[in-house]
Amino acid sequence: MSTLPDQQNAAPQSSSGQRGARSAVVIGGNRIPFARSGGPYAQASNQEMLTAALDGLVARFGLQGERVGEVAAGAVLKHSRDFNLTREAVLGSALAADTPAYDVQQACATGLETVIGLSNKIKLGQIESGIAGGVDSASDAPVAVSEGLRRVLLELARARSTPQKLAALRKLRPVDLKPNAPTTAEPRTGLSMGEHQAITTSRWNISRRAQDELALASHANMAAAYDRGFFDDLVTPFRGVSRDGNLRADTSLEKLGSLKPVFGRNLTGEATMTAGNSTPLTDGAAAVLLGSEDYARKHNLPMLANVVDAEAAAVDFVHGKEGLLMAPVYAMPRLLQRNDMTFEDFDFFEIHEAFASTVLSSLAAWEDEDFCRTQLGLSGALGTVDRTKLNVNGSSLAAGHPFAATGARIVASLAKSLAEKGSGRGLISVCAAGGQGVVAILEARRP
């Protein structure tokens, strides 16, 4: 057993992302089928779904009773009791109880960030293996008591005498009994993600037709991928569901075109964003097994792709300087520059479809010479993404988008695509609430 990286199998590039470090490889992934919120997983908790995703991964790679280096996962809509969500899921899974775990929360970039964090630990030699992932339930979402009731309850708990208790109770107003349900509104702007994106969509003049076409392609690509068995070793049935519930193999431009706009209706221009070209609230969980090359060989596990490098960015959406979901646009040139690459160097593009128009706005921005010069500080347009290489196995519009689970879904699918092709690179772009975005590069293993 050698601790030296296998030179023949090491990544064939000299990017700073890996310079001097060993490789972190994607071994495989597993997720439960995603389901629309309020549907078949309405009674399933985040912990239950994450545990199911982990157990599926454990079963697939024979990790029963094994201690994995570390497990990192998270959820966006999280109950306060789930403070140690990932560790609790590990304890409930078939993994060894001495497997450490930690929670990550970076909104929709959570899943991708867990992959990056654990990959970096593997590259540094701190761990040999890791499981990255995420889960979200919009059905089993936390409902909190109102701020008024919460204050009264806390004061009541502090009160010692009966008069003090009565004084606290007298502060209660009927309106305080109304609970607070979670929203997707940005705390600083009061606008939902869709309303934010509607402004970006309008600014970039993204047409309804283009959005519907992208949504149609997502469904068609994912349906075809299911048909050819692509997801057979990526998805494990859960609660009687074996395919993503949001997937509409038989949808058409006519059907998508008949839907009424739901976002941007208060803007002056035409409202173009519908339930068909926006992701629905979704329940689901996903996980990815990562390891060093040594670990994979020792356990006789496949090596699908290397995690090469990643970059995060954030934009000032609060003051309207940039769209809420446009941060990946800014992360991308920094990542490409550091790795001395252009869009031409990639065979697969996985751009998370929060909304069809998010993808199209990003593509338009990278093609816009003026924007790239003034906003990204480049000498010209960043480039054009070859649409035939974009989300070739479908993305969030078809699969649905359980916020924190999406990153692991994308990484596992892209790694498998790269392994199937046997060469090339893939680029991931994920936008997130708070005006954040994360992009990452995966690379095929040399046969």
Add this chain to the structure above:
Amino acid sequence: MDRRFDAPPKLPTLYAAALARQARNALRRPAPADLLPTERHRVDNITATQEKLDAFQRLMGRPQAEFLPSGYLHTLAFPVAVSVLARPDFPLPLLGMIHLSNEIHHLRPISLSERLSVTAWVENLLPHRSGTQVDVLVDIETDSESVWRGRSTYLAKGVKANGPVGTALPSAGDRQPEQLPEYHTRQWALASDIGRRYASVSGDYNPIHLSGISARASGMKRPIAHGMYLASRMAAEMGPGDATPFRWTVEFRAPVTLPSRVFLSAGMDRSVTAQWQGAEVTAWDPRRRRKHFSGRMERLGDSAGEE
């Protein structure tokens, strides 16, 4: 000429007295308004309380404040200002006056423990195209140093003023069509109880803000948000957010009826890293495309806050 009060006047008492006087006056033919009282009202030793400050910050959705927010200082000074408007010799009816605009110079950070002196007086009784307008001025001092100055302009609708010739404002027909920003950068979802909530932290229980019934009794179809709630929230969300001295102005247009959704656009003179320099804010009704208010905030020179 200052008239000193030992303690801040109680707003409900002032409103009740004004209401009684207006009811009596309603029976007579109103005399034309021409002269303003020149006496200033002054209250010393006003201090903020932590509890009220916390309640104000909760309403604004902001964290606990080290220094008194500009909008909160307005609530401390407001009863003194109203006491001038409630004087028997003040020529306009207090209740039903419409807040047209506001200008505040917040000259230096003021901490919770400072003892404040508030002086209020009225100036500039002028004819307005739909009545008579007046400026209410407030000066907040600590140790004889002016730290916060406010000028609120109010309109008494339908009241004629014998103002100086040539001060008449343009008539309604001359107004420009409303220019609204193309996009909003944030929205406020204002619940029907926002008037009651602001009243509870500011003491301003003017019935037009409180409920449908009380608003109808005052001649409004629905309750409307306090102008100073909107202005304070603008300053809280888009102002400097720290101890930076700043000047801020608000011009109110269509009132915000409750409940309501308000679109806002804030052009901010600040890059992500640079210091706050100011902001231009427009707030409007997205459905009817009517402007609610426009605001302007600007950093004051650093010397403004120093001795």
